[in-house]
Amino acid sequence: TGRKVLICSDSVSALYSIQSGSSHTFRRRCVSHSRRFIGENTEVVGEQSLTPELRLRLFTPSCRFWTERPELWPYEDPYWAIYWPGGQALSRFLLDHPAVCRGQTVLDLGSGCGASAIAAILCGAAHVVANDIDPMAAVATHMNSELNGLQPPVCLTHNIISPPAAFHLILLGDMFYDQSLATSLHILIGDPGRAQFEEHAIRRLLRPLAQFELPDSVREENYGLSCSGVWSYTPEL
Numbered sequence: 001t002g003r004k005v006l007i008c009s010d011s012v013s014a015l016y017s018i019q020s021g022s023s024h025t026f027r028r029r030c031v032s033h034s035r036r037f038i039g040e041n042t043e044v045v046g047e048q049s050l051t052p053e054l055r056l057r058l059f060t061p062s063c064r065f066w067t068e069r070p071e072l073w074p075y076e077d078p079y080w081a082i083y084w085p086g087g088q089a090l091s092r093f094l095l096d097h098p099a100v101c102r103g104q105t106v107l108d109l110g111s112g113c114g115a116s117a118i119a120a121i122l123c124g125a126a127h128v129v130a131n132d133i134d135p136m137a138a139v140a141t142h143m144n145s146e147l148n149g150l151q152p153p154v155c156l157t158h159n160i161i162s163p164p165a166a167f168h169l170i171l172l173g174d175m176f177y178d179q180s181l182a183t184s185l186h187i188l189i190g191d192p193g194r195a196q197f198e199e200h201a202i203r204r205l206l207r208p209l210a211q212f213e214l215p216d217s218v219r220e221e222n223y224g225l226s227c228s229g230v231w232s233y234t235p236e237l
Helices: 023-041 085-096 115-122 135-147 201-205 216-221
Strands: 043-045 056-058 105-109 127-131 154-156 169-173 186-191 207-213 227-233
Touching: 023 135, 056 135, 085 115, 085 169, 085 186, 085 207, 085 227, 105 115, 115 127, 115 135, 115 169, 127 135, 135 154
Parallel strands: 105 127, 105 169, 127 154, 169 186
Antiparallel strands: 043 056, 186 227, 207 227
């Protein structure tokens, strides 16, 4: 019999092989399973963040896997199930300044739950791509887009090492990158001031745009981090 590997997105190539039967039917069944799993193991939240107007499916203390043994989690680490403070600041900044991405092509790298991609869509971006190497993040992004009454962005799960120049704006929330990425692109970065960000060589080239006080619940979940900021990097061409 052919080996089957669970896939988790209906917008990326299937990661399985089968000997017979309909691959399309199998893919839809796997996506349905992933959606059901996310629905059963997350809660819809919104008000306890910097973007109360966004509704997202996330882990909360009442969810099973908040306290369950990690080895029982059947997928990759669920970074998509947490609304990280850098992503919150980045999404808040976009919603406060919609002209930044209105009519633009936008790439959300390390998109996680899809909040920044969703914010870009709400702000009138012409085209949005959410990129995360975890296929479950693509499913979560689709579900979160639907929660907010939006068509989901294009979701890609391959690792985009060098973003194409076709994107006007790149969003980076709670992740950083090699300086070689930033040669001809406008990049917005959201980060609460983690050491790897503050010590990065490109830090001195960034222009601060905004600083946000984190809600109490977000501080508790992030070891007391109190603020999160947004920086801009636009290379000299």
